[in-house]
Amino acid sequence: MAKEAVFTMKLEPELREAFMAAAAAADRPASQIVREFMRDYVEESIRRLDYDDYYRRKIERARRSIDAGIGRSDEEVRTEFAARVAALRGASRKTA
Numbered sequence: 001m002a003k004e005a006v007f008t009m010k011l012e013p014e015l016r017e018a019f020m021a022a023a024a025a026a027d028r029p030a031s032q033i034v035r036e037f038m039r040d041y042v043e044e045s046i047r048r049l050d051y052d053d054y055y056r057r058k059i060e061r062a063r064r065s066i067d068a069g070i071g072r073s074d075e076e077v078r079t080e081f082a083a084r085v086a087a088l089r090g091a092s093r094k095t096a
Contacts, residue, residue: 007034 023030030048071079 019033020030023033026033062071
């Protein structure tokens with residue numbers, strides 16, 4: 001891909017020196033490393049937005065389900081879970 005855009009940024013001289021030294025030690029151009037950081041950041045940002053969208057849709061479906069009278073309350077779920085745990089503990093005591 002052609003590299004035609006210029007990106008200028010301000011940073012502390014110490015950070016620049018440390019970064020340039022690390023890039024030199026890795027025998028890689030600093031600009032290549034920065035491009036890699038930028039690509040990784042963009043990919044992670046897209047993943048995060050996709051997950052946020054998925055999560056938002058999931059919550060909306062759950063709310064519609066509750067509004068339609070489908071589903072159970074938190075109290076009902078907790079009661080059923082406690083009963084299942086008690087049953088499993090009782091079963092494990094009988095086999096022990």
